Amino acid sequence: MTRFAQYISAITIALVIAIGATLTAQAQALVDPYPFAFGSTVDIDTALLGPVEPAGSRGRVAVSTDGAFVTADGERLRFYGVTIQFSGCLPDSATAVATARRLRALGVNMVRFAGFDYTPAPTISIFAAGTRTDALDPERMRRFDWFVHQLKQQGVYSVLTFYTAWHPRPDDGVRQPDSVGWAARMPIFFDRTVQQIHRTMIRRVLEHVNPFTGVAYKDEPAIPYILALDDPSLAAYWLYSKDVSRENINGSVTVGSQHVTHIDSLFVAWIKSKGATSDAALNSRWRTTPSSTENRLKNPGFEDPFSAAWALGVNTGGGAQAVEQLSDADAKEGTTCYRLRIGKLSESRQSYEINVSQDVSPLPRDKRYRVSFWARTTPQRGSRSMLVFVFNRTYPYNSYGLTTEVALASEWKQYDFTFTSTSTDEATANLSFLCGADSGDVFLDDVRFVEVGHVGLQPNESIATGAVRRNLFWEEDVSPARMKDVAGFYREQVKGLLDGVRSLVRDTLKSSLLLCPGGRFLSFWEMAAADAYDVTSSTEWRTTQLPLFGETYGADLYTHAQSSLTGKPHVVHHATIQFPRSYQQDMMAYMPSYAALHDWDGVVQGVFTSAPVFADSRVDSAQIWELYNKPNVLALMPSTALRFRRGDVAPSAKTVAITVADGALDYPRKYQQAFFLDVSTDARLPLYRRITMERATAPQGSFLPHREVSALTSDVDIRAMDAENEQLFWNADLGVHRVITPKSVSVSGRLQGEIHELGSIRVEQTAGAAYAAFTLTSLDTASLETSSRALMVVATRALNEGAEFDPATNELSRYGRGQTQMEGAVMRITMPSAGADSLVVRALGSDGRPTGWTRSVAASGTGRFSVSVNTREAVSPWYDVTVVRTPTSVRPDGSVTVPLVHDASGRRVRVVSEDVRRIDIVGVDGTVIRTSERTGGTEAVELAELASGVYYVRAHMAAGVGTLPILHVR
Numbered sequence: 001m002t003r004f005a006q007y008i009s010a011i012t013i014a015l016v017i018a019i020g021a022t023l024t025a026q027a028q029a030l031v032d033p034y035p036f037a038f039g040s041t042v043d044i045d046t047a048l049l050g051p052v053e054p055a056g057s058r059g060r061v062a063v064s065t066d067g068a069f070v071t072a073d074g075e076r077l078r079f080y081g082v083t084i085q086f087s088g089c090l091p092d093s094a095t096a097v098a099t100a101r102r103l104r105a106l107g108v109n110m111v112r113f114a115g116f117d118y119t120p121a122p123t124i125s126i127f128a129a130g131t132r133t134d135a136l137d138p139e140r141m142r143r144f145d146w147f148v149h150q151l152k153q154q155g156v157y158s159v160l161t162f163y164t165a166w167h168p169r170p171d172d173g174v175r176q177p178d179s180v181g182w183a184a185r186m187p188i189f190f191d192r193t194v195q196q197i198h199r200t201m202i203r204r205v206l207e208h209v210n211p212f213t214g215v216a217y218k219d220e221p222a223i224p225y226i227l228a229l230d231d232p233s234l235a236a237y238w239l240y241s242k243d244v245s246r247e248n249i250n251g252s253v254t255v256g257s258q259h260v261t262h263i264d265s266l267f268v269a270w271i272k273s274k275g276a277t278s279d280a281a282l283n284s285r286w287r288t289t290p291s292s293t294e295n296r297l298k299n300p301g302f303e304d305p306f307s308a309a310w311a312l313g314v315n316t317g318g319g320a321q322a323v324e325q326l327s328d329a330d331a332k333e334g335t336t337c338y339r340l341r342i343g344k345l346s347e348s349r350q351s352y353e354i355n356v357s358q359d360v361s362p363l364p365r366d367k368r369y370r371v372s373f374w375a376r377t378t379p380q381r382g383s384r385s386m387l388v389f390v391f392n393r394t395y396p397y398n399s400y401g402l403t404t405e406v407a408l409a410s411e412w413k414q415y416d417f418t419f420t421s422t423s424t425d426e427a428t429a430n431l432s433f434l435c436g437a438d439s440g441d442v443f444l445d446d447v448r449f450v451e452v453g454h455v456g457l458q459p460n461e462s463i464a465t466g467a468v469r470r471n472l473f474w475e476e477d478v479s480p481a482r483m484k485d486v487a488g489f490y491r492e493q494v495k496g497l498l499d500g501v502r503s504l505v506r507d508t509l510k511s512s513l514l515l516c517p518g519g520r521f522l523s524f525w526e527m528a529a530a531d532a533y534d535v536t537s538s539t540e541w542r543t544t545q546l547p548l549f550g551e552t553y554g555a556d557l558y559t560h561a562q563s564s565l566t567g568k569p570h571v572v573h574h575a576t577i578q579f580p581r582s583y584q585q586d587m588m589a590y591m592p593s594y595a596a597l598h599d600w601d602g603v604v605q606g607v608f609t610s611a612p613v614f615a616d617s618r619v620d621s622a623q624i625w626e627l628y629n630k631p632n633v634l635a636l637m638p639s640t641a642l643r644f645r646r647g648d649v650a651p652s653a654k655t656v657a658i659t660v661a662d663g664a665l666d667y668p669r670k671y672q673q674a675f676f677l678d679v680s681t682d683a684r685l686p687l688y689r690r691i692t693m694e695r696a697t698a699p700q701g702s703f704l705p706h707r708e709v710s711a712l713t714s715d716v717d718i719r720a721m722d723a724e725n726e727q728l729f730w731n732a733d734l735g736v737h738r739v740i741t742p743k744s745v746s747v748s749g750r751l752q753g754e755i756h757e758l759g760s761i762r763v764e765q766t767a768g769a770a771y772a773a774f775t776l777t778s779l780d781t782a783s784l785e786t787s788s789r790a791l792m793v794v795a796t797r798a799l800n801e802g803a804e805f806d807p808a809t810n811e812l813s814r815y816g817r818g819q820t821q822m823e824g825a826v827m828r829i830t831m832p833s834a835g836a837d838s839l840v841v842r843a844l845g846s847d848g849r850p851t852g853w854t855r856s857v858a859a860s861g862t863g864r865f866s867v868s869v870n871t872r873e874a875v876s877p878w879y880d881v882t883v884v885r886t887p888t889s890v891r892p893d894g895s896v897t898v899p900l901v902h903d904a905s906g907r908r909v910r911v912v913s914e915d916v917r918r919i920d921i922v923g924v925d926g927t928v929i930r931t932s933e934r935t936g937g938t939e940a941v942e943l944a945e946l947a948s949g950v951y952y953v954r955a956h957m958a959a960g961v962g963t964l965p966i967l968h969v970r
Helices: 002-026 093-105 138-153 192-207 234-239 257-273 279-286 480-508 524-529 557-561 584-597 637-645
Strands: 033-035 079-085 110-114 157-161 225-227 311-314 321-327 337-344 354-359 368-376 383-392 399-409 413-420 429-434 442-451 514-516 536-542 570-577 602-609 655-658 690-693 728-731 736-740 744-750 755-758 761-768 771-778 789-796 798-800 804-806 811-814 820-823 825-832 838-844 850-858 864-870 878-884 888-890 898-902 908-911 916-923 928-933 939-942 949-957 960-963 967-969
Touching: 079 157, 079 570, 079 637, 093 138, 110 602, 138 157, 192 480, 234 480, 234 524, 257 480, 279 480, 311 321, 337 354, 368 383, 368 399, 383 413, 399 413, 429 442, 480 514, 480 524, 536 557, 557 570, 557 584, 570 584, 584 602, 584 637, 584 728, 584 736, 584 744, 584 771, 584 789, 637 744, 637 771, 637 789, 736 755, 744 755, 761 771, 771 825, 789 820, 789 825, 838 864, 850 864
Parallel strands: 079 110, 079 602, 110 157, 157 225, 225 514, 536 570, 570 602, 655 690
Antiparallel strands: 033 820, 311 354, 321 337, 337 442, 354 429, 368 413, 368 442, 383 399, 383 429, 728 736, 736 744, 744 771, 755 761, 761 825, 771 789, 789 878, 798 820, 804 811, 825 864, 838 850, 838 878, 850 967, 888 898, 898 908, 908 939, 916 928, 916 949, 949 960, 949 967
C-alpha cells in the first residue's frame, strides 16, 4: 500500500510545483525580444534540406509485410505533415504555388486536407451550391486540383479527409435536417440516407480526374490513403451521452428527437433479431440472479468479542495511532457496535494508513453486490469523511468496483451501495473502511455484503412497445449481458458504416488506395470494427498551462500507443500545443521523437492554415491552433522533419506486446484504463519501449505490462524517464527533454541556466528565455562529428509586439498589433573538432539564406570548438553551421581547389600551397581591402588589424581564383 501513497503524493506535489512555476513564466513579457517572422514576401530556400522528387513518382504507396508505408520499389516512407482545412484547401493559383513551395522548404511531405465538404458555406466547399449534395463545383475543384498538383511537384503527398464538416441540404432527404448536430457526426452511424450521401461525396471526389495530372484521385499515387471520416468515434458520444443515450448527463441536446427515436427503433429491431422477441425472453437474456443472498461477512454486527474476522491496520511507523473497541452502549443493531478510536493521524494523512477491513473472498467477476452499513462519528467531532473500498488486497491494490467517500455525521446513518465486481483475483478481495485522512472516532454496525443480481427489463420497459432503453456508458446497474448487447449494437453500426466505404473503394471503384477509418477511436471495440482498414490513427490537442516536459506521468503518449495495431501503419493525425503557451515549441521534439521510437509512420504536427493564406508576420486571436504564423514552431520544422523522415531516432529494439481482453468488446466500461486494460498499468510505458497492440482479443488481457520495463517496476525516477534506445531522455524534474542521435541532437524545455550534454556536444543557455528548444541536425549523410554542414535552431516563445497577459486568467488580454517577436537566448555550444580547422556559424534569415551575421572559431588545443550564439544579436533562430576541414578546399564554381588553414588563434589564415600567387582580403560588398603578393611557400595573412566584420579571403592561382568561406574577425 505504500506504493499507492507514493503514487498519489507524487502526482499532487508535481502538479503544484509545475503549475506554480508555469503560471509565473507564462505571465511574463518576452525576454530580450527580437523581430522574426516568416512573412508572405519571404521565399524560403527550398535547397536547405536538399532536392526532392515529385510525390508518388515511385508508384502507389503500399503497406509492407511488417506494417509500414513503403513505395512501390520497397523503400520505407515516413510522412511528416500538416493539416490544411476549410477555405485553406482552395487557394488561388499563386497562393497554391507559394504554399507548396513553403511546405517543401519546411520539410513537410504530406498535407492532410479536411473541411472541404463544409456545405453550409459553399464558397469554401468543393461541392456545388444547391439544394442537394451530389456534385462537385467546377471552379472550386479546379483550385483544389491545382493545389494538389503543386504539392505533388514539390514532393508533398495529399491525404483526403472526408466527412469533416458536412451538413444536410434541403433536398438531401435527411430527417430533421436542422437538428443533426455539428457536422451530423452522430447520425451518420445510424442513418442510411446520410451514409449514402457520404459515399456519394467520396465517389465524386475519387472518380474526379485532375486535369493537371490527368489521373483520377482513386488512382493518384501522390494520394497514399484517405480518412473515411474525420471523427469516427461513436464511443465519444456514448461515453459523454451526446444523445446516443437520451439521458444526457451534460445537459445539452445535440440532435433532434426524430434521430433518437430512429436509433431506438434500430436497437429494438436488432435485439429482436437476436431472438429476444418478448419481454420474458429479454428478461431471461439480461437478468442475473444471486447464487446466495447470505451476508458474506463474518461477525457483521460485532457481537462476538472473540472473532478475528475484522482486522485493524495502523501505520504506526508513519506516526498514526488508533485502537479498536466494542461498545455496548452505542449499538445501532444488536447489543454492541464497533468503535475505532483515532489518537493521531500520520504526517501524510493518507486514508489507508488507518483501516478496518475483512476479506470477502471469493468474489466472482461480473456478479452484482450490495454493501450496506450503519456509521457515525462522535458528537464532539460532528462530522468526518471515510473511504469505502472493495479492492485487491495484494499488488496492484486495484479497485473491484466500489471506491466511494462517505461523510459521517454524529447521528447513526445507513449507507447503501451496489456495484458489479471487476475482480482480477477472486481470492484476494477485501472490504476496507479507510479512515486515516480525517480525525474523529468512527462507529460501525450491521455491515452487510450480499449478492443481489441484476435486473433485466426495468418496470417501464417492454420489447412489445419498443420501449427498451439503451444504457449510458458509465451506468453501473446493468448486467454484463445487457451491456454486451448495447456494445454489440453500436459496434455493428460502426462496422457497417466503415464496411460500406471500403466496399465502395475496393469493389466499386476498383482502387487500391489505402484506407484509414478516421482521426481517432476512444474504445477498442471501435478499433475491432475497423479491422479491415489499412491505417490506424490518433490525435492530441494540448491546452494545459503545465509544460509538456514537466509532466511526471508522460503526458498523453499512451493514447497514441494504444491506438496503434500490430501489422498496420500508424499516423498521428494531430499533435499540437495551443498558442500562446510558452512551451509551444516543445511539440516539435515530442511527437516526432516518440513516433520514431515506436516506428510509427507519420506525424501531422497540427493545422497549418484554415484559410487561403500561407504566411503572416503577426498572430491573430482566431489563430491559436494554426501554425503558419508561429515562427517558433516553423523554425523547428526543417530539422525535426529531416530527423523523422530519414529515421535518425532508432526504433526501440524491445517491444511490449499488449493483448486486450474479450471484455473490452462486450463490457467496455471496465476497459477504459490505459491500453484498454481492466487494471491500471503505468501509462508512462511508451516513454521507455515500443508498444504493439495485438489485433485479436483473448479471454485474459495483459496484466500490468509495464512490469516488463525495469525502470517501472519500482519507484520511478522522474529525472530519468529515458527510452531504452538510449536516444530519448526525459527529465520531468527539470522539465527538459533531450534527443541524442548520431545525425541530430536536441534539447527542449526549461533550459535557462543548465548545462546539457548531448552526447559529445554540450549546450548551455547562459541568458534569455526560460523555455527554449535547441536542435543541431546534420545536412548531409554523415554524423554530426564528421559532417561538414549542419542546421542549428534556437527556438523560443513568440508573441506579437505589444502583447499583454491577463494575470487573472494567464491568457493574452492583448495580442498586440506589431510583428511577431521571439525571445532572445544566448546559447554556448561546445563540440569536438574531429581534426577540423575551423567552425563557421552563419545566421540565416527567415528565407533560409545567410544574413551576414557570422561567427568563426578555430579548434582549441583540446580538440573542441566552442561558440556562443546570441539570437537577439543575430536576429534569427536559424543558423548554418559549416565545419572547415584541414586543409580547407575551396572550389569557386566547382573548379579550383585552394589549401587554406586557420591558425588556432583565429586571427590569421595560412596559405600552404606554393601555387597561390596573390591573396586578397575582400569585404562583403566585393571591395578589395588588402592585397598580398606571394613569392612561394607558406605565408600567414594577418587579420588582427581589420575591424570587426565579415570578410572573404580570395586566393589567385594559375588555374583560377578560390574564395575562403566567410570569416568574422573580432
